[in-house]
Amino acid sequence: MSVAKSLPHDAARLHVTGTARYVDDIPTPANALHLAFGKSAIARGQIDAMNLHEVKSAPGVVAVLVAGDLPFANDVSPSAHDEPMLSDGSVHYVGQPIFLVVATSHLAARKAATLGQIKYIEETPILTIEDALAADTRFEEGPRIYEKGDAETAIKGAARVVEGTFEIGGQEHFYLEGQAALAFPQEGGDMLVHSSTQHPTEIQHKVAEALGVPMHGVRVEIRRMGGGFGGKESQGNALAVSCAVAARLTGKPCKMRYDRDDDMIITGKRHDFRISYRAGFDENGRIAGVSFMQYTRCGWAQDLSLPVADRAMLHSDNAYLLPACRIESHRLKTNMQSATAYRGFGGPQGMIAIERVLDHIAHDLGKDPVEVRCLNYYAARADGSGASGGDISNQNENNTTPYGMAVEDFELHGMTAALLASSDYAVRRAAVAEWNASHDTIKKGIAFSPVKFGISFTLTFLNQAGALVHVYQDGSVHLNHGGTEMGQGLFQKVAQVAASRFGIGLDTVKITATDTAKVPNTSATAASSGSDLNGMAVKAACDTIRERMASYLAELHQADVRTVRFADGNVIIGETVYSFAEAAALSYQGRVSLSATGFYKTPKVEWDRIKGHGRPFFYFAYGASITEVAVDTLTGENRILRTDILHDAGASLNPDLDIGQVEGAYVQGAGWLTTEELVWDEAGALRTHAPSTYKIPACSDRPDIFNVALWDAENPEDTIYRSKAVGEPPFMLGISAFLALSDAISACGDSYPALDAPATSEQVWATIQKVRNGI
Amino acid sequence: MSNIHVTTTVNGDEVEFLCDPRETLLDALRDKLNLTGAKEGCGTGDCGACSVTMDGRLVCSCLVLGAEAEGKQIATVEGIADGETLHPLQQKFIEYAALQCGICTPGILVATKALLEKNPDPTETEVRYWLAGNLCRCTGYDKIIRAVMDTAADLRRAS
Numbered sequence: 001m002s003v004a005k006s007l008p009h010d011a012a013r014l015h016v017t018g019t020a021r022y023v024d025d026i027p028t029p030a031n032a033l034h035l036a037f038g039k040s041a042i043a044r045g046q047i048d049a050m051n052l053h054e055v056k057s058a059p060g061v062v063a064v065l066v067a068g069d070l071p072f073a074n075d076v077s078p079s080a081h082d083e084p085m086l087s088d089g090s091v092h093y094v095g096q097p098i099f100l101v102v103a104t105s106h107l108a109a110r111k112a113a114t115l116g117q118i119k120y121i122e123e124t125p126i127l128t129i130e131d132a133l134a135a136d137t138r139f140e141e142g143p144r145i146y147e148k149g150d151a152e153t154a155i156k157g158a159a160r161v162v163e164g165t166f167e168i169g170g171q172e173h174f175y176l177e178g179q180a181a182l183a184f185p186q187e188g189g190d191m192l193v194h195s196s197t198q199h200p201t202e203i204q205h206k207v208a209e210a211l212g213v214p215m216h217g218v219r220v221e222i223r224r225m226g227g228g229f230g231g232k233e234s235q236g237n238a239l240a241v242s243c244a245v246a247a248r249l250t251g252k253p254c255k256m257r258y259d260r261d262d263d264m265i266i267t268g269k270r271h272d273f274r275i276s277y278r279a280g281f282d283e284n285g286r287i288a289g290v291s292f293m294q295y296t297r298c299g300w301a302q303d304l305s306l307p308v309a310d311r312a313m314l315h316s317d318n319a320y321l322l323p324a325c326r327i328e329s330h331r332l333k334t335n336m337q338s339a340t341a342y343r344g345f346g347g348p349q350g351m352i353a354i355e356r357v358l359d360h361i362a363h364d365l366g367k368d369p370v371e372v373r374c375l376n377y378y379a380a381r382a383d384g385s386g387a388s389g390g391d392i393s394n395q396n397e398n399n400t401t402p403y404g405m406a407v408e409d410f411e412l413h414g415m416t417a418a419l420l421a422s423s424d425y426a427v428r429r430a431a432v433a434e435w436n437a438s439h440d441t442i443k444k445g446i447a448f449s450p451v452k453f454g455i456s457f458t459l460t461f462l463n464q465a466g467a468l469v470h471v472y473q474d475g476s477v478h479l480n481h482g483g484t485e486m487g488q489g490l491f492q493k494v495a496q497v498a499a500s501r502f503g504i505g506l507d508t509v510k511i512t513a514t515d516t517a518k519v520p521n522t523s524a525t526a527a528s529s530g531s532d533l534n535g536m537a538v539k540a541a542c543d544t545i546r547e548r549m550a551s552y553l554a555e556l557h558q559a560d561v562r563t564v565r566f567a568d569g570n571v572i573i574g575e576t577v578y579s580f581a582e583a584a585a586l587s588y589q590g591r592v593s594l595s596a597t598g599f600y601k602t603p604k605v606e607w608d609r610i611k612g613h614g615r616p617f618f619y620f621a622y623g624a625s626i627t628e629v630a631v632d633t634l635t636g637e638n639r640i641l642r643t644d645i646l647h648d649a650g651a652s653l654n655p656d657l658d659i660g661q662v663e664g665a666y667v668q669g670a671g672w673l674t675t676e677e678l679v680w681d682e683a684g685a686l687r688t689h690a691p692s693t694y695k696i697p698a699c700s701d702r703p704d705i706f707n708v709a710l711w712d713a714e715n716p717e718d719t720i721y722r723s724k725a726v727g728e729p730p731f732m733l734g735i736s737a738f739l740a741l742s743d744a745i746s747a748c749g750d751s752y753p754a755l756d757a758p759a760t761s762e763q764v765w766a767t768i769q770k771v772r773n774g775i
Numbered sequence: 776m777s778n779i780h781v782t783t784t785v786n787g788d789e790v791e792f793l794c795d796p797r798e799t800l801l802d803a804l805r806d807k808l809n810l811t812g813a814k815e816g817c818g819t820g821d822c823g824a825c826s827v828t829m830d831g832r833l834v835c836s837c838l839v840l841g842a843e844a845e846g847k848q849i850a851t852v853e854g855i856a857d858g859e860t861l862h863p864l865q866q867k868f869i870e871y872a873a874l875q876c877g878i879c880t881p882g883i884l885v886a887t888k889a890l891l892e893k894n895p896d897p898t899e900t901e902v903r904y905w906l907a908g909n910l911c912r913c914t915g916y917d918k919i920i921r922a923v924m925d926t927a928a929d930l931r932r933a934s
Contacts, residue, residue, distance in 0.1 A: 008869045015877030016865035016884060018812020018852035025811035107802075174912050176816045176824055176878045226814070226878030227912050260817040487876025487913045656872040660914060664875060667915030691821035691910065700907040702916040 002499035002506055003721045006656035010485075010492040010511050011224065022226050023180040023196045024257050032182075033062055035242050035256035036109035037097035037266065038116040043125035043335040043684030045091050051117040052099060058115055060108030062250060065100040070245060072212035076237035078202055080302040083338065085210075085238050091120065092300035093335050094685040095265035097238060102246045102254065110259060125335035125684045129274055129295045132332035139302050139331040146313050146612030148402040149324030154289025158280025162360040166277070167756040168349050170297075171270035171342055171672045172688075174696050175486075177226020179236050179267065180257035183243035189213060191244045193220045197236040198228045198484050199524035204516045206237045207244040215516075218244070223513035228486035229668070230341030233524045234303055235267040264689040268340030269678065271296045271308055275353040285361050285372035289324035292316050292353055296346075298331050299338035305331050307458050308339070308346035310609055314616060315350035317401050319412050319452040320358070320376040325402040335684050341526060343668065344731045347453055352673070352735050352757065355449055359739055363752045368429065369739070370448045374416060378407045378452075381716065404613045409716050411622040412450050415646050419624045420448070423644035423707070428628065436747040444641075445744025446628040449736040453729035454617030455528055456605050462523040463602035463618075465533035469498065469541040471549075471594040475581025477502065477509045482522025483534035484514045488727055489657035490530040496653055497535045497720060501542035503566035504580050519597075528621070528725035531653060533600055535720035541598025548594070549587045553578070556590070604717075619717040621724045622648040625666065625733035627703070631744040636765025638741060640670065642705040645733055650715035650724030662708050662730040669734020671697040673757045674741070748772050783844040785810065786854025794841035800834075801825045803841030804851060812852035812881040816910065823909030826882035827851045833889040852881035855888060863933075864888055864926045871922035875913035883909045887923050895931055899924060 014020035038055065056064050067074050067086040077083035087098040099116060103109035126132050155161060181203075182194040191211060195203045200220040208215045220240070225232055239256045246254040258266065276293040294312055298305035313327045358376065362369035379399045399407050420426070425448065432444045457463050467481040479498050485491045491511045499506045516522070523533070549571065550564035557573045565572045571583035578586065587594060607616035625645045631638040645666060649658040675695040679687045688694040714722035738759055745753040745764065749771035756763055778793040785808060792807040804810045804827070813836050816824030820835040827836045828850045829843075855862045864884055867873070874880045883906060890897060890905045897905070902923050903916075911919065 006872070008872055009874060009877070011877060012869040012872075012874060013861075015874050015880045016852075016861065016868050017856055018810075018881040020877050021811070022814075022878060024815075025805075027809070107798075174910075176822065176876070176910065176912050177814065178816075225876060227876045229912070260815075260819070260822075487874075489875070660872050660875055660918065663915035663917050664913045665915075668912065690819055691817050692819055696910060696912060697915075698907045698910060699916045699919065700903045702903065702920070706915075706917045708917075 002496040003653050004651060005496065005654060007492060007496065007506065007654060009489050009657065010495060020224065022177050022224060023182055023194050026182055026194055028182065028253050028255060032253040032255055033102050033104065033246060033250060034106040034109045035246055035254055036101045036113040037262070038099040038101060038113045039265065040087065040091045040094060040096040040098055042091055042120050042122055043094045043127070045120040045122040047087060047089050047091060048119040048121050054115040054117070055101060055112045058108070058112035060104040061101060061112045062104065063102040063246070070210065073209040075209065076206055076241055077301060078234035078237065078303060083301040083303070085241055093337055094683070095337065097266065100242055100246070102250065106257065127334055127336065127680065127684050129297065129332060132297070132334050137333040139298055139305055139333055144310070144313065144329045146327045146403055147325070148322065149289070151289040151291045151324040151326035154324035155278055155280030155291060158288040159282050160364060161278060161280050162357070162364050163278040164360060164754055166275050166353060166356050168273040168275065168352060169758045170272035170339065170678050171676050172264055172678060172694055173229045173231030173269065173342060175225065175227030175229055175231055178258045178260055178263040179232065179239050181236060181239040181243045182253065182255040183247040184253045185247045185251055190217045191247065193218065193240050193244055195220055195222055195236050195240040196225045196232055197222055198232045198486060198526055199234065200484065200514055200516050201522045202234065202524065203236060203240045206241050210241045210245055211248055220516045221513050222484055225484065225486040229343045230345065230526060231267065232486070233341040233526050235340055261689050264694070265686055266337065268299060268303060268338045270342035271298065271305065271339040271346065271349065273312065273349040277353060277357050279357045279361060281361050285365050285367055285375055287320065287322055287376050290322050290357060291326045292328070294327065294329045296331060297334045297336060297339065299334055299336045301338040303338045303340050305339060308341065310346070310458055312346035312350035314403060314454060314458065315347040316354055318351045318354045319378060319450045320354060321378045321399060322402055327402065336680060343665065344728045345527065347728065348669065348732050351451070351732050352738070355735050355739065359742060360752055363746065370420065373448070373450065377412055378410045380410050380413045382408060403616070405615045405617065407620065409619055411648050411711065411713060412452065412624065415622060415624045415648065415711050416450065419626060419644060419646040423626045425626055432628065441633055443631050443633055443744045443747045444628065445631065445740040445742065445747070446626065447736050447739035447743050448624065448626045449733065449739055451623040451729055451732045452620050453732065455532065455619055455621055455725045456602055456617045457523065457527045457529060458607060458609065458616045460605050460607055463533065463605055464523065465537040465600050466519045466522065467534060467537035467541045467598040468518045469538060469545060469596055469598065471545055471584050473585050473588040475508065475579065475584040478512060479509055479538065480512055480515065480518040481534040481538050482514065482519045483530040484525040486525070488530065488661060489654060490525065490534065492657065493531045493653045494534050494538050498538050498542050501539055501546060502580060504569050508580070528727035528729065530727065531723065532719050532725050533602070536600035537598040539598065539720060540600060541596045544596035544598065545594055548592050549583055552587050552590045552592045553583060619715060621726065621729040623730050623733050625736040627736040627740040629737065629740040629744055631741060631764060633748060633768050636761035636768065638761065638764060640703040640737055643703040645708045646711050647730050648711040648713065648724060649726045650713065650719065651722040652710055653721060653723045655710055658710060658726045659708050661726045663706065665730035666733045667697050667702060669731040670737040673734055673738040674759050677758050677760050745771055749774060751775060779842045781842055781845050783847055783849055785849045786851060796842055798841045799837050800839040800841050800844055801836035804836060810851055810853050814878050814881065823886060824879055824882045826885040826909065828885060828889055833886055852885055855884055863929055867922040867926040871918045873914065873918040873922040879909060879911040883911065883919060891927055891930060895927060897927060
């Protein structure tokens with residue numbers, strides 16, 4: 001079997017030789033044209049007059065388009081049709097595309113795009129949460145509220161209460177390959193688009209709308225992305241549509257790629273949040289009730305903000321059984337980039353708030369935060385397999401989330417015990433305390449944080465996938481499915497599934513680009529669902545072909561079809577052993593169809609997002625991490641000294657790839673909460689628009705000691721080979737780095753360090769001053 | 776402005792191209808010589824995705840003009856393997872799963888090879904700080920460091 005093996009990434013050899021092709025590497029004919037957007041210089045207002053004469057007469061410029069020049073739809077929104085690709089006369093953020101330059105080179109297009117003379121009638125931009133609340137600019141009619149029990153009464157009746165307000169910054173995706181698209185006009189008005197996208201079907205849909213053709217007139221292909229992280233779920237629409245429209249207009253291939261600055265200035269990022277909390281609990285730290293008020297700045301257009309904000313609400317419990325809970329969520333419309341999907345999709349923001357609450361409770365009681373966390377955990381899996389150290393009294397309170405879903409697969413009791421032991425937590429915690437008692441300048445901190453992350457799209461109909469598998473007469477296999485490869489190793493994992501179903505080696509399976517003409521109506525490769533959905537769809541397609549081959553060969557040999565086996569590159573019928581290639585050739589000659597589609601839809605999910613009730617998730621994925629840090633109290637500078645992680649990938653399809661996801665996600669999560677700071681100035685311009693001003697973790701920031709292991713347990717739900725999704729859940733393990741910094745700061749004084757995120761050196765330093773002054 | 780004729784050596788082969796005097800070496804490699812292994816990640820020398828060596832010195836090719844390559848020896852990721860035979864560094868990156876999306880990989884390999892040629896026995900800290908200018912958003916760097924340390928040890932044993 002090819003599954004459950006640590007095989008390298010499918011394109012590893014191409015990557016190390018520099019021959020893996022990304023969109024910008026695809027050879028283009030010499031007559032190809034290049035595109036760039038002219039952007040808004042203000043955050044809010046109306047365009048009074050526009051003089052594009054200089055743009056049009058700049059060297060190399062072939063055409064300049066404004067909204068009125070677009071032949072059909074001027075919309076690149078993935079949801080609410082509220083996102084004109086080129087300004088409709090109103091301006092909503094600094095960097096909004098206003099006109100499109102088509103030129104003979106990338107540089108010529110970019111240079112010309114800076115020459116537009118635009119006069120605006122400026123309006124006061126809505127930039128802050130306060131601005132938006134005062135003006136009541138929001139998406140949806142008012143806040144969404146999910147409730148379980150009567151939180152207010154529970155909090156009032158509790159022995160102790162903590163409360164606070166917490167700022168949580170956004171995050172730039174910083175996929176190292178910027179957004180890119182390339183369109184080739186075809187005969188009869190058809191269009192072929194290469195797009196660096198997680199969602200080819202969405203690109204196809206938006207391009208079709210923009211060209212005024214049915215979806216069958218547009219084919220979208222993507223072999224690989226240089227990173228996605230959610231930033232290529234909807235943000236590639238504008239580039240693909242621009243290329244297609246310009247290609248239609250000029251009859252020439254058109255390419256557009258954002259320069260890094262444009263990419264950061266134009267595209268949406270992770271939603272920032274402000275979350276206020278109140279929690280009531282007893283003297284042991286057991287929570288009676290929690291209330292959260294969540295505000296998020298969604299930017300100028302709706303994009304995916306509603307499901308993102310929903311998911312923040314859905315992760316407000318994280319791993320804890322909350323007897324009473326109230327979550328109120330405000331989705332505010334502001335004059336900024338339209339915030340979008342980013343690994344975790346709101347989950348991290350919801351989760352860090354409840355982790356903050358647990359941390360605050362432990363500080364209030366003077367207890368080890370791990371103890372308080374374990375006390376409040378959901379009850380263990382019913383079969384007891386995740387149970388060591390579990391508190392069964394929780395069983396008595398209906399082991400349900402604030403949205404009414406029973407938690408049946410809880411793994412964290414066992415995982416926590418295992419991680420505390422393997423990381424030597426108790427000894428190290430004592431050593432940190434001892435260090436802090438004898439050192440004034442450098443303080444250390446150590447923290448544990450768990451993850452329980454819901455797997456499935458919360459928009460239930462998206463939980464479907466298709467596949468198309470061909471077996472050729474020489475026994476080679478051609479594999480297509482709707483998932484996209486952005487580095488996560490999806491293609492290899494799915495190929496492992498196909499090879500396992502046919503009992504053949506991976507060298508027989510050709511992995512191909514995702515193509516809307518082969519598999520239609522796909523969902524975005526998002527919500528960590530890639531392997532779960534596409535693995536099952538491919539399995540279904542392979543099994544169909546396998547059954548056809550088996551039936552034919554069984555008949556040929558007068559054998560029972562159930563005795564036909566596919567293993568070790570052979571097809572075995574009684575005494576007869578055919579190579580898979582021979583079996584394929586025989587089947588072909590016997591006029592057996594060797595091509596099949598496969599389809600899968602996730603069972604059990606059912607969700608009402610307005611009521612906030614149901615089962616939005618098929619299952620949960622779990623993780624636990626412990627981070628130790630050192631902080632220089634004179635400057636706030638800090639380092640991660642050691643990280644220990646235990647992560648649940650079910651029965652992993654490919655442990656090496658999964659561990660890679662866990663390590664990368666942790667570092668990215670830690671980056672979100674530490675060095676990655678987005679700064680908009682008072683006029684609404686993003687000042688952190690390149691790696692010179694926006695700091696993602698570098699090689700030198702990696703933890704000195706970094707121990708990562710997978711938790712060995714099958715998914716109790718019937719997923720592909722009992723594996724679990726692994727893309728997003730480990731991102732939230734980075735929360736332990738933030739809590740460790742908070743722990744180090746708490747060694748500087750008695751008050752609770754109300755540290756905001758990101759905990760940049762400045763933020764850490766300022767919080768140290770507050771704690772020292774007893775604020 | 777008229778184009779400049781440049782004669783240079785890339786991965787051991789003498790090549791010629793015409794370029795705009797303002798054109799970067801990165802664009803010349805990608806657009807004129809069809810060597811697309813070096814990538815543009817930022818265009819400002821902050822991410823290292825465009826790393827190449829010029830007369831043995833590690834440079835960001837987005838910060839070097841194409842015209843500056845005149846008479847120089849340029850080495851890119853495409854020249855690291857010997858025909859079909861991978862360099863030990865390339866093999867270790869595959870073995871250690873030290874890549875995900877792969878777009879930073881060419882720059883990291885070029886930078887690492889330059890380090891090992893200069894210092895065959897680097898400490899882990901030296902590797903970490905040498906590669907601090909090569910950003911990777913996917914891996915978290917751990918497997919990269921391990922692959923580099925193991926390659927260095929192997930190469931020392933072999934020499």
